Amino acid sequence: MAKDKALVELLYTLADDDFILAYRGSEWLGLAPHIEEDVAYSSINQDMMGHAAKYYQILEELGEGDADELSHLRSPDKFRNAVLLEEKNGEGTYLEQPNYDWAFAVVRNYFYSIHKKVRLESLRKSNYEPLSDAAKKISIELQYHLMHWETWFKQLMMSSDEAKRRMGEAVEHCWNEMDGIISLGPFADEMVEKGYVASEASMREKWLDHMKKTFEQIGAELPGELGMTKGNGRQGEHTEDLTQALKTLSEVYETNPAAGW
Amino acid sequence: MTGIESKQLVDSVYQVLQHVTDPEIDSVSIIDLGMIEHVEMSGSAATVSVLPTFTGCPALDIIQRDIVNAVIEVDGVEEVEVIFPSKPIWTTDRITDQGKEQLKEFGISPPPANHTPGEPWEIPCPYCGSLYTTMENLFGPTACRCILYCRSCKNPFEAMKPVANIGDE
Numbered sequence: 001m002a003k004d005k006a007l008v009e010l011l012y013t014l015a016d017d018d019f020i021l022a023y024r025g026s027e028w029l030g031l032a033p034h035i036e037e038d039v040a041y042s043s044i045n046q047d048m049m050g051h052a053a054k055y056y057q058i059l060e061e062l063g064e065g066d067a068d069e070l071s072h073l074r075s076p077d078k079f080r081n082a083v084l085l086e087e088k089n090g091e092g093t094y095l096e097q098p099n100y101d102w103a104f105a106v107v108r109n110y111f112y113s114i115h116k117k118v119r120l121e122s123l124r125k126s127n128y129e130p131l132s133d134a135a136k137k138i139s140i141e142l143q144y145h146l147m148h149w150e151t152w153f154k155q156l157m158m159s160s161d162e163a164k165r166r167m168g169e170a171v172e173h174c175w176n177e178m179d180g181i182i183s184l185g186p187f188a189d190e191m192v193e194k195g196y197v198a199s200e201a202s203m204r205e206k207w208l209d210h211m212k213k214t215f216e217q218i219g220a221e222l223p224g225e226l227g228m229t230k231g232n233g234r235q236g237e238h239t240e241d242l243t244q245a246l247k248t249l250s251e252v253y254e255t256n257p258a259a260g261w
Numbered sequence: 262m263t264g265i266e267s268k269q270l271v272d273s274v275y276q277v278l279q280h281v282t283d284p285e286i287d288s289v290s291i292i293d294l295g296m297i298e299h300v301e302m303s304g305s306a307a308t309v310s311v312l313p314t315f316t317g318c319p320a321l322d323i324i325q326r327d328i329v330n331a332v333i334e335v336d337g338v339e340e341v342e343v344i345f346p347s348k349p350i351w352t353t354d355r356i357t358d359q360g361k362e363q364l365k366e367f368g369i370s371p372p373p374a375n376h377t378p379g380e381p382w383e384i385p386c387p388y389c390g391s392l393y394t395t396m397e398n399l400f401g402p403t404a405c406r407c408i409l410y411c412r413s414c415k416n417p418f419e420a421m422k423p424v425a426n427i428g429d430e
Contacts, residue, residue, distance in 0.1 A: 039408070040400035047404055050317015133347040137316055139427050140350070144399055 006190035007128060008062060009080060010197060013185065013234060014119075015055035016081035019071055020242070021112060022048035023249050024085070025105075027094045033102055040148055044109075047141050054138070058130050072253040076243050077236040080185065084108060084177035086233070086242040103163070106156060107170035110149040115181050116142055118206045122198030131196065150214070157218045176227040182207065185234025270302045270337050274309070277331045283314075284323050285403045288367040291324060295355025298346065305339035307332050312351035314424070315404035321345070353424045369406065370420035377425070384420045386411035394418075 025045035032038040056067035064070060079086075085108070090100035120142065123135035156163045182204050184191055192199045204226070215222045231237030252259070278297060279290045291297055291311070299310040309328055313321055325343045332341045353372035356364070361371035365387040373382050385392050391413035398408040399422075406419045 036398045036408075039402070040398055043400035043404055046317045046319070047315060048317070050315065050404075054316050130347065136426070137347065137350050140424055141315060141404075143427065144422065148399060 003063075004194075006187040006194060007196060008059065008064060009185060009187045009234075010191050011055050011059050011062070011131070012078075012080040014123075015052045015059065015070075016079045016233075017052075017085055017112070017116075017181070018048045018055070019052035020079070020081045020245060021085040021109070022046075022052060023245055024087075024089055025109070027089055027098075028100065028105065029094075031094065031098055031100060044145050044148065047145065051134075051138050051141070054134050058134065061130070068253065068257075072250040074246075076238050076246055079236070079238060079242060079246075080234050081242075082177070082180040082183070082233045083228075083230045083237070083239060083242075084174060084180055085112065086238060086245055088241050088244070101166070101170065103156065103166040103170040104173065106149065106152045107167065107174045109145075110153040111174050111178060112181060113142065113146050113149050114210045115178075115203070115207050117146060118203050118210070119197065121206075122203065123196075126197060127195035154214070154218050157220055172223060175223045176229050178207075178226045179204075179228035180230070180233055182226070183228065183232055183234045185232065266337075267302045270307075270335065271300050273335045274300045274302070274307055274332050274338065277335055278309070278328065281324070281327045281331050284320050284327075286364070286367055286369065289360050289363040291328075293357045293360030293363060295353075295357065295360070296324075296351060298349065302338075305337055306342070307335075307338050307340065308342045308344060310344050310346050312349065312355075313345055314351050318404055320403075350426060351424065352426060353421060356421075364421065368418050370409070370418060372421045372423040376423035382423055384409055386414060386416065387418050387420075388416050389414040 022045045025041060025048070028038075029042055030038065032041050052071070053067065056070050059065075059070055060067045089105060090098070092098045092100070117139070120135045120139045124132055124139065126132040126135065156167050158164075182200055184197065184200050188200055191197050212222060230239060275292065275297075278292050278300075281291050282289060283291060283294060283296075286294070294314070296312050296314065297309065298312050299308075301308045301310075309332065311321075311324065311328070328343050329341045332338055353376075354374060356371060364371045368387055370384050370387045376382050383392055384394055384396070386394055386409075389411065391411055393412045394409050395412060396407065397410050397417070401408045401419055405421055405424075407422055408417065409420055410417050
């Protein structure tokens with residue numbers, strides 16, 4: 001089979017989005033607001049890492065190379081995740097002074113999960129069978145993530161003044177980068193023409209419909225236009241935050257690729 | 262090898278698989294959990310198709326190893342391959358009645374028979390059967406479980422998350 005660039009790029013997009021957000025989520029381990037949240041959030045991250053692994057496995061079957069190497073040894077410019085998903089959790093690191101922002105964690109995960117749902121709905125009907133099979137399995141698991149993040153989102157948006165202020169800031173931040181998640185990158189037209197995935201425009205509309213409903217329910221004002229201010233990860237544009245994340249997460253693998261863990 | 266001999270080998274493989282368990286729920290065999298989709302013999306080579314419960318389940322490598330170690334002991338089996346097909350999808354209605362009873366013994370409430378994804382579901386306490394229970398955490402010690410509390414007998418317990426196919430919107 002001749003190399004189908006559009007398909008491969010789409011799979012990297014799907015894999016890298018889940019992979020890098022699961023990594024950022026894992027940095028919260030032991031730091032979440034309470035112990036039940038620690039259990040829940042790490043379970044969600046484990047699921048998301050599993051989803052990424054599934055997509056990397058499909059890439060491996062397409063001849064892109066070993067799944068472990070795809071996740072651990074590619075350089076940052078080869079990653080196709082959206083920039084919003086690679087951003088640090090806040091100031092400090094998980095080892096030193098982790099002044100992480102829980103509002104940002106909730107909003108980023110909620111916005112992403114809604115888009116993931118919209119995207120998976122189209123992938124379930126994808127012309128590429130391994131992808132539609134994977135999407136059917138993953139959507140079942142996502143259902144629980146959505147219930148979780150929607151609860152947090154709505155409760156904090158209607159909570160104390162400080163919570164509302166911080167959530168407002170996180171919403172503005174994520175809203176300004178959301179187009180980077182919705183983007184399908186330079187091969188968008190081909191991906192849609194070949195029936196692999198729905199168009200950006202239709203997915204944006206569905207995502208906004210979900211948001212309108214949610215914001216109405218909690219009596220909050222919907223922000224204006226979506227944006228993408230820090231570059232398009234779908235064409236390899238990334239921030240220093242991705243370089244840092246990849247360096248940290250691949251440290252063990254690079255030390256000894258043969259180690260079992 | 263005749264068809265009958267091959268059929269007998271498949272039966273023997275199923276018998277040993279009755280003793281292979283999920284390392285995180287070791288009271289229930291993977292057959293009763295509904296994880297075994299298919300066993301096939303080609304001469305002396307066995308192929309076992311296993312359906313993962315959750316995509317990111319870290320126990321899969323261990324289950325795979327345990328299946329190989331168990332099946333290779335069957336007389337007439339020289340090779341074992343474990344595959345994880347991407348369909349059908351594992352759903353909780355694949356758990357057998359015996360599996361559901363054994364889950365209860367382990368302190369895990371089995372999932373409901375019929376469930377619409379996204380909808381609430383009633384979860385009886387595995388110890389006293391009361392429905393006066395509260396969900397403490399939708400997530401639990403493993404991907405497939407959640408944590409609850411029984412207000413009747415005052416025991417914390419776990420339940421398996423219902424997993425059903427989602428229809429198209």
